[in-house]
Amino acid sequence: MILERPYSRPLEQLSSVGLRPTSQRMILAKLLFDGTRRHVTAEMLHYEVLKSQKKVSLATIYNTLHIFTKLGLLREIIVDSDCSYFDTNTTNHHHFYREDTRELIDIDESDIQIGLLPKPPEGSQITRVDMVVRTKKIY
Amino acid sequence: MILERPYSRPLEQLSSVGLRPTSQRMILAKLLFDGTRRHVTAEMLHYEVLKSQKKVSLATIYNTLHIFTKLGLLREIIVDSDCSYFDTNTTNHHHFYREDTRELIDIDESDIQIGLLPKPPEGSQITRVDMVVRTKKIY
DNA sequence: GTGTTTGCAAAGTGTTTGCAATTTA
DNA sequence: TAAATTGCAAACACTTTGCAAACAC
Numbered sequence: 001m002i003l004e005r006p007y008s009r010p011l012e013q014l015s016s017v018g019l020r021p022t023s024q025r026m027i028l029a030k031l032l033f034d035g036t037r038r039h040v041t042a043e044m045l046h047y048e049v050l051k052s053q054k055k056v057s058l059a060t061i062y063n064t065l066h067i068f069t070k071l072g073l074l075r076e077i078i079v080d081s082d083c084s085y086f087d088t089n090t091t092n093h094h095h096f097y098r099e100d101t102r103e104l105i106d107i108d109e110s111d112i113q114i115g116l117l118p119k120p121p122e123g124s125q126i127t128r129v130d131m132v133v134r135t136k137k138i139y
Numbered sequence: 140m141i142l143e144r145p146y147s148r149p150l151e152q153l154s155s156v157g158l159r160p161t162s163q164r165m166i167l168a169k170l171l172f173d174g175t176r177r178h179v180t181a182e183m184l185h186y187e188v189l190k191s192q193k194k195v196s197l198a199t200i201y202n203t204l205h206i207f208t209k210l211g212l213l214r215e216i217i218v219d220s221d222c223s224y225f226d227t228n229t230t231n232h233h234h235f236y237r238e239d240t241r242e243l244i245d246i247d248e249s250d251i252q253i254g255l256l257p258k259p260p261e262g263s264q265i266t267r268v269d270m271v272v273r274t275k276k277i278y
Numbered sequence: 279g280t281g282t283t284t285g286c287a288a289a290g291t292g293t294t295t296g297c298a299a300t301t302t303a
Numbered sequence: 304t305a306a307a308t309t310g311c312a313a314a315c316a317c318t319t320t321g322c323a324a325a326c327a328c
Contacts, residue, residue, distance in 0.1 A: 020301090020302060020303080020307070020308075021302095022301075022302075022307090022308065022309080023301090024308080024309070025308090041292095042292080042293080043292085056309090056310095057309070057310045057311075058293090058310090059293090059294080059295085059309080059310060059311075059312095060308085060309055060310065062292090062293060062294070063294085063308090063309085066294095078217055078218060078219065078220055079217060080217065081217055081220065081223050081317090081318090082291080082292075083291090083292065083293095084220050084292085084293085096257075096259060096260055096263075098260055098263050099266070100263065103260075105260055107257055111257045112253065112254060112255075112256065112257070113252070113253070113254030113255075114251065114252070114253055114254070114270075115251055115252030115253070116251075116252075117251065117272060118246055118250045118251070120235060120272065120274045121235055121237060121244055121274065123276060123277055124235075124237050124239065124274035124275060124276055124277060125274055125275060125277050126272055126273070126274050127238070127273045127274060127275050128272075128273045129270065129271075129272050129273070130270070130271045130272075130273065131253075131268065131269070131270045131271075132268075132269045132270075132271075133256060133259065133265055133267075133268050133269075134265070134266045134267045134268070134269065135259045135260065135263035135264055135265050135266060136263060136264060136266050137262060137263055138262055138263060138264050159282070159283075159326090159327060159328080160327090161282090161283065161284080161326075161327075162326095163283080163284070163285095164283090181317085181318080182317085195284090195285090196284070196285045196286070197285090197318090198284080198285060198286075198287095198318090198319080198320085199283085199284055199285065201317090201318060201319070202283090202284085202319085205319095220292090220293090221316075221317075222316090222317065222318095223317085223318085279328105280327100280328090281326105281327090281328090282325105282326080282327070282328095283324105283325080283326070283327085284323105284324085284325070284326085285322100285323100285324090285325100286321105286322095286323095286324105287320100287321095287322100288319105288320085288321085289318105289319080289320075289321095290317105290318080290319070290320085291316100291317090291318080291319095292315100292316095292317095292318105293314105293315080293316085293317105294313105294314080294315070294316095295312100295313085295314070295315085296311105296312095296313085296314090297310100297311095297312100298309105298310100298311095299308105299309085299310090299311105300307105300308080300309070300310095301306105301307080301308070301309080302305100302306085302307070302308080303304100303305095303306090303307095
Protein backbone atom coordinates (compact mmCIF):
# COMPACT_ATOMS: atom_id res chain seq x y z
CA MET A 1 0.00 0.00 0.00
CA ILE A 2 1.32 3.38 -1.00
CA LEU A 3 0.52 6.51 0.96
CA GLU A 4 0.04 9.53 -1.22
CA ARG A 5 0.65 11.89 1.67
CA PRO A 6 3.66 10.69 3.61
CA TYR A 7 3.52 13.52 6.12
CA SER A 8 1.19 16.20 7.27
CA ARG A 9 0.55 19.29 5.14
CA PRO A 10 -2.72 20.69 6.39
CA LEU A 11 -1.96 24.27 5.40
CA GLU A 12 -1.05 23.24 1.87
CA GLN A 13 -4.25 21.25 1.63
CA LEU A 14 -6.31 24.31 2.50
CA SER A 15 -4.53 26.79 0.30
CA SER A 16 -4.49 24.35 -2.60
CA VAL A 17 -8.26 24.63 -2.79
CA GLY A 18 -8.38 28.34 -1.96
CA LEU A 19 -9.85 28.09 1.53
CA ARG A 20 -8.91 30.59 4.21
CA PRO A 21 -6.86 28.87 6.88
CA THR A 22 -9.04 29.75 9.83
CA SER A 23 -8.14 28.27 13.17
CA GLN A 24 -11.06 25.83 13.05
CA ARG A 25 -10.14 24.59 9.60
CA MET A 26 -6.52 24.20 10.63
CA ILE A 27 -7.49 22.15 13.66
CA LEU A 28 -9.62 19.87 11.49
CA ALA A 29 -7.13 19.69 8.63
CA LYS A 30 -4.36 18.69 11.02
CA LEU A 31 -6.46 15.86 12.36
CA LEU A 32 -7.62 14.75 8.94
CA PHE A 33 -4.56 15.17 6.77
CA ASP A 34 -2.00 13.67 9.07
CA GLY A 35 -0.52 11.50 6.35
CA THR A 36 -2.58 8.43 7.10
CA ARG A 37 -5.77 7.23 5.52
CA ARG A 38 -8.60 8.06 7.83
CA HIS A 39 -12.31 7.33 7.91
CA VAL A 40 -14.11 9.73 10.20
CA THR A 41 -17.61 10.71 11.16
CA ALA A 42 -18.50 14.21 12.29
CA GLU A 43 -18.94 12.97 15.86
CA MET A 44 -15.58 11.20 15.86
CA LEU A 45 -13.82 14.36 14.68
CA HIS A 46 -15.64 16.45 17.21
CA TYR A 47 -14.54 14.10 19.95
CA GLU A 48 -10.93 14.24 18.77
CA VAL A 49 -11.00 18.02 18.79
CA LEU A 50 -12.27 18.13 22.36
CA LYS A 51 -9.75 15.49 23.41
CA SER A 52 -6.96 17.74 22.18
CA GLN A 53 -8.23 20.56 24.43
CA LYS A 54 -9.49 22.56 21.47
CA LYS A 55 -12.95 23.51 20.38
CA VAL A 56 -14.80 23.53 17.07
CA SER A 57 -18.58 23.46 17.04
CA LEU A 58 -20.30 20.42 15.61
CA ALA A 59 -22.07 22.64 13.07
CA THR A 60 -18.73 23.88 11.80
CA ILE A 61 -17.42 20.35 11.62
CA TYR A 62 -20.35 19.29 9.47
CA ASN A 63 -19.99 22.32 7.26
CA THR A 64 -16.26 21.88 6.93
CA LEU A 65 -16.50 18.19 6.09
CA HIS A 66 -18.90 19.04 3.29
CA ILE A 67 -16.78 21.87 2.00
CA PHE A 68 -13.71 19.63 2.01
CA THR A 69 -15.71 16.96 0.19
CA LYS A 70 -16.99 19.36 -2.42
CA LEU A 71 -13.46 20.59 -3.07
CA GLY A 72 -12.13 17.07 -3.44
CA LEU A 73 -10.13 16.86 -0.22
CA LEU A 74 -12.40 14.16 1.18
CA ARG A 75 -14.74 11.53 -0.15
CA GLU A 76 -18.02 10.66 1.49
CA ILE A 77 -18.72 6.96 1.99
CA ILE A 78 -22.25 5.74 2.56
CA VAL A 79 -22.40 2.42 4.35
CA ASP A 80 -24.62 3.06 7.33
CA SER A 81 -27.92 4.89 7.46
CA ASP A 82 -27.08 6.21 10.90
CA CYS A 83 -24.10 8.37 9.99
CA SER A 84 -21.85 9.59 7.22
CA TYR A 85 -18.22 8.63 6.91
CA PHE A 86 -15.57 10.78 5.29
CA ASP A 87 -12.46 9.26 3.78
CA THR A 88 -9.17 11.10 3.43
CA ASN A 89 -8.26 8.77 0.58
CA THR A 90 -9.93 10.32 -2.45
CA THR A 91 -8.53 7.92 -5.01
CA ASN A 92 -10.57 5.02 -6.38
CA HIS A 93 -10.70 2.19 -3.90
CA HIS A 94 -13.12 0.05 -1.95
CA HIS A 95 -13.94 -0.87 1.61
CA PHE A 96 -14.55 -3.53 4.12
CA TYR A 97 -17.23 -2.44 6.53
CA ARG A 98 -17.11 -4.23 9.85
CA GLU A 99 -20.65 -4.12 11.10
CA ASP A 100 -19.51 -5.17 14.55
CA THR A 101 -17.19 -2.23 15.09
CA ARG A 102 -18.72 0.11 12.48
CA GLU A 103 -15.24 0.50 11.10
CA LEU A 104 -14.20 1.07 7.49
CA ILE A 105 -11.06 -0.53 6.11
CA ASP A 106 -9.58 0.35 2.75
CA ILE A 107 -9.28 -2.15 -0.05
CA ASP A 108 -6.91 -0.96 -2.72
CA GLU A 109 -8.34 -0.83 -6.20
CA SER A 110 -5.53 -3.14 -7.29
CA ASP A 111 -6.57 -5.75 -4.74
CA ILE A 112 -9.88 -6.42 -6.45
CA GLN A 113 -10.47 -7.13 -10.09
CA ILE A 114 -13.79 -5.89 -11.39
CA GLY A 115 -14.71 -6.93 -14.90
CA LEU A 116 -16.43 -4.77 -17.47
CA LEU A 117 -19.37 -2.86 -16.11
CA PRO A 118 -22.72 -3.04 -17.85
CA LYS A 119 -23.78 0.03 -19.76
CA PRO A 120 -25.25 2.66 -17.43
CA PRO A 121 -28.92 3.61 -17.79
CA GLU A 122 -29.76 5.73 -20.83
CA GLY A 123 -28.98 9.38 -20.27
CA SER A 124 -26.62 8.79 -17.38
CA GLN A 125 -22.89 8.30 -17.00
CA ILE A 126 -20.90 6.51 -14.34
CA THR A 127 -19.33 8.77 -11.75
CA ARG A 128 -17.97 6.27 -9.31
CA VAL A 129 -17.96 2.59 -8.37
CA ASP A 130 -18.21 1.78 -4.70
CA MET A 131 -17.79 -1.73 -3.48
CA VAL A 132 -18.55 -2.43 0.15
CA VAL A 133 -17.64 -5.80 1.57
CA ARG A 134 -19.67 -6.15 4.74
CA THR A 135 -18.35 -8.33 7.49
CA LYS A 136 -19.62 -9.47 10.83
CA LYS A 137 -17.88 -10.77 13.90
CA ILE A 138 -16.96 -14.44 14.08
CA TYR A 139 -18.28 -15.93 17.29
CA MET B 140 -32.85 -11.67 -16.60
CA ILE B 141 -34.76 -14.34 -14.76
CA LEU B 142 -37.56 -13.49 -12.35
CA GLU B 143 -37.65 -15.76 -9.36
CA ARG B 144 -41.26 -14.86 -8.63
CA PRO B 145 -43.22 -14.94 -11.87
CA TYR B 146 -46.47 -13.94 -10.21
CA SER B 147 -47.76 -12.57 -6.99
CA ARG B 148 -47.93 -14.74 -3.88
CA PRO B 149 -48.10 -12.31 -0.98
CA LEU B 150 -49.94 -14.69 1.31
CA GLU B 151 -47.39 -17.44 0.74
CA GLN B 152 -44.59 -14.98 1.41
CA LEU B 153 -46.07 -14.11 4.78
CA SER B 154 -46.92 -17.60 5.92
CA SER B 155 -43.57 -18.91 4.75
CA VAL B 156 -41.91 -16.84 7.44
CA GLY B 157 -44.62 -17.40 10.02
CA LEU B 158 -46.12 -13.91 10.04
CA ARG B 159 -49.80 -13.39 10.66
CA PRO B 160 -51.47 -12.15 7.52
CA THR B 161 -52.97 -9.00 8.92
CA SER B 162 -54.68 -6.65 6.53
CA GLN B 163 -51.83 -4.16 6.69
CA ARG B 164 -49.22 -6.78 5.94
CA MET B 165 -51.28 -8.11 3.07
CA ILE B 166 -51.62 -4.67 1.55
CA LEU B 167 -47.86 -4.17 1.75
CA ALA B 168 -47.00 -7.69 0.62
CA LYS B 169 -49.23 -7.34 -2.44
CA LEU B 170 -47.47 -4.15 -3.41
CA LEU B 171 -44.01 -5.53 -2.72
CA PHE B 172 -44.23 -9.09 -3.95
CA ASP B 173 -46.00 -8.50 -7.21
CA GLY B 174 -43.56 -10.63 -9.15
CA THR B 175 -41.28 -7.81 -10.20
CA ARG B 176 -38.08 -6.61 -8.65
CA ARG B 177 -38.82 -3.50 -6.72
CA HIS B 178 -36.76 -0.93 -4.85
CA VAL B 179 -38.90 1.02 -2.43
CA THR B 180 -38.53 3.52 0.36
CA ALA B 181 -40.97 3.72 3.24
CA GLU B 182 -42.38 6.96 1.84
CA MET B 183 -42.83 5.50 -1.63
CA LEU B 184 -44.70 2.53 -0.25
CA HIS B 185 -46.84 4.77 1.92
CA TYR B 186 -47.74 6.84 -1.10
CA GLU B 187 -48.68 3.73 -3.09
CA VAL B 188 -50.94 2.54 -0.30
CA LEU B 189 -52.77 5.86 -0.18
CA LYS B 190 -53.03 5.93 -3.96
CA SER B 191 -54.83 2.60 -3.87
CA GLN B 192 -57.42 4.06 -1.49
CA LYS B 193 -56.11 2.03 1.42
CA LYS B 194 -54.40 3.06 4.60
CA VAL B 195 -51.38 1.81 6.54
CA SER B 196 -49.64 4.11 8.95
CA LEU B 197 -46.08 5.15 8.18
CA ALA B 198 -44.97 3.68 11.49
CA THR B 199 -46.37 0.31 10.51
CA ILE B 200 -44.71 0.55 7.13
CA TYR B 201 -41.33 1.16 8.74
CA ASN B 202 -41.87 -1.66 11.19
CA THR B 203 -43.08 -4.04 8.52
CA LEU B 204 -40.19 -3.28 6.16
CA HIS B 205 -37.78 -4.11 8.97
CA ILE B 206 -39.60 -7.28 9.93
CA PHE B 207 -39.64 -8.41 6.29
CA THR B 208 -35.93 -7.61 6.05
CA LYS B 209 -35.08 -9.51 9.21
CA LEU B 210 -36.99 -12.53 7.94
CA GLY B 211 -35.23 -12.44 4.59
CA LEU B 212 -38.13 -11.27 2.43
CA LEU B 213 -36.40 -8.00 1.65
CA ARG B 214 -32.87 -6.66 1.53
CA GLU B 215 -31.94 -3.19 2.68
CA ILE B 216 -29.74 -1.18 0.33
CA ILE B 217 -27.79 1.78 1.63
CA VAL B 218 -26.90 4.28 -1.07
CA ASP B 219 -28.24 7.55 0.20
CA SER B 220 -27.94 9.04 3.66
CA ASP B 221 -31.40 10.59 3.34
CA CYS B 222 -33.43 7.41 3.15
CA SER B 223 -33.35 3.62 3.16
CA TYR B 224 -34.20 1.50 0.16
CA PHE B 225 -35.63 -2.00 0.36
CA ASP B 226 -35.14 -4.46 -2.44
CA THR B 227 -37.51 -7.33 -3.18
CA ASN B 228 -34.64 -9.17 -4.85
CA THR B 229 -32.82 -10.84 -1.98
CA THR B 230 -30.34 -12.76 -4.10
CA ASN B 231 -26.77 -11.55 -4.59
CA HIS B 232 -26.66 -8.76 -7.09
CA HIS B 233 -25.54 -5.18 -7.49
CA HIS B 234 -26.94 -1.78 -8.39
CA PHE B 235 -26.70 1.28 -10.46
CA TYR B 236 -27.73 4.29 -8.44
CA ARG B 237 -28.90 7.21 -10.53
CA GLU B 238 -28.17 10.22 -8.42
CA ASP B 239 -30.33 12.40 -10.67
CA THR B 240 -33.50 10.38 -10.16
CA ARG B 241 -32.51 8.65 -6.91
CA GLU B 242 -33.41 5.42 -8.59
CA LEU B 243 -31.85 1.99 -8.09
CA ILE B 244 -31.40 -0.38 -11.00
CA ASP B 245 -30.41 -4.01 -10.61
CA ILE B 246 -27.20 -5.38 -12.01
CA ASP B 247 -27.26 -9.16 -12.13
CA GLU B 248 -24.40 -10.86 -10.36
CA SER B 249 -23.58 -12.59 -13.64
CA ASP B 250 -23.22 -9.24 -15.40
CA ILE B 251 -20.19 -8.26 -13.37
CA GLN B 252 -17.10 -10.31 -12.70
CA ILE B 253 -15.49 -9.65 -9.37
CA GLY B 254 -12.14 -11.31 -8.75
CA LEU B 255 -10.99 -12.83 -5.50
CA LEU B 256 -11.71 -10.69 -2.48
CA PRO B 257 -8.93 -9.86 -0.04
CA LYS B 258 -9.06 -11.65 3.29
CA PRO B 259 -11.50 -9.93 5.65
CA PRO B 260 -10.19 -8.29 8.83
CA GLU B 261 -9.09 -10.69 11.56
CA GLY B 262 -12.02 -11.97 13.58
CA SER B 263 -14.63 -11.10 10.97
CA GLN B 264 -16.27 -12.92 8.09
CA ILE B 265 -17.83 -11.57 4.92
CA THR B 266 -21.59 -11.38 4.97
CA ARG B 267 -22.30 -9.61 1.74
CA VAL B 268 -20.68 -7.73 -1.13
CA ASP B 269 -22.48 -4.63 -2.34
CA MET B 270 -21.35 -2.86 -5.41
CA VAL B 271 -22.96 0.46 -6.20
CA VAL B 272 -22.27 2.06 -9.55
CA ARG B 273 -23.22 5.69 -9.15
CA THR B 274 -24.30 7.61 -12.18
CA LYS B 275 -25.23 11.17 -12.92
CA LYS B 276 -27.25 12.76 -15.66
CA ILE B 277 -25.57 13.55 -18.96
CA TYR B 278 -26.20 17.16 -19.89
C1' DG C 279 -58.99 -15.06 26.21
C1' DT C 280 -54.18 -14.22 25.23
C1' DG C 281 -50.55 -12.76 22.81
C1' DT C 282 -49.75 -10.07 18.55
C1' DT C 283 -50.22 -6.10 15.85
C1' DT C 284 -51.50 -1.42 14.81
C1' DG C 285 -51.56 3.68 14.82
C1' DC C 286 -51.03 7.78 16.90
C1' DA C 287 -48.29 11.12 18.82
C1' DA C 288 -44.16 11.96 20.97
C1' DA C 289 -39.42 11.35 21.13
C1' DG C 290 -35.00 10.46 19.01
C1' DT C 291 -31.01 11.00 15.90
C1' DG C 292 -27.93 12.78 12.79
C1' DT C 293 -27.71 16.80 10.08
C1' DT C 294 -28.68 21.52 8.24
C1' DT C 295 -29.78 26.37 8.58
C1' DG C 296 -30.71 31.41 9.99
C1' DC C 297 -28.49 34.87 11.80
C1' DA C 298 -25.73 37.87 14.82
C1' DA C 299 -21.06 38.08 16.27
C1' DT C 300 -16.41 37.38 14.95
C1' DT C 301 -12.53 36.85 12.03
C1' DT C 302 -9.80 37.19 7.77
C1' DA C 303 -7.57 39.55 4.03
C1' DT D 304 -14.10 47.56 5.87
C1' DA D 305 -16.04 44.16 3.04
C1' DA D 306 -16.60 39.50 2.57
C1' DA D 307 -16.06 35.03 4.65
C1' DT D 308 -16.57 32.20 8.61
C1' DT D 309 -18.20 30.65 13.04
C1' DG D 310 -21.39 28.97 16.71
C1' DC D 311 -25.53 28.80 18.81
C1' DA D 312 -30.07 27.38 18.90
C1' DA D 313 -33.80 26.23 16.28
C1' DA D 314 -35.40 23.68 12.55
C1' DC D 315 -35.32 19.53 9.78
C1' DA D 316 -36.15 14.90 7.74
C1' DC D 317 -36.27 10.37 8.48
C1' DT D 318 -36.99 6.89 11.67
C1' DT D 319 -38.15 4.63 16.10
C1' DT D 320 -40.84 3.96 20.28
C1' DG D 321 -44.47 3.84 24.15
C1' DC D 322 -48.73 2.61 24.84
C1' DA D 323 -53.73 1.99 24.50
C1' DA D 324 -56.99 0.09 21.35
C1' DA D 325 -57.89 -3.43 17.89
C1' DC D 326 -57.10 -7.81 16.02
C1' DA D 327 -55.75 -12.80 15.02
C1' DC D 328 -55.87 -17.32 16.44
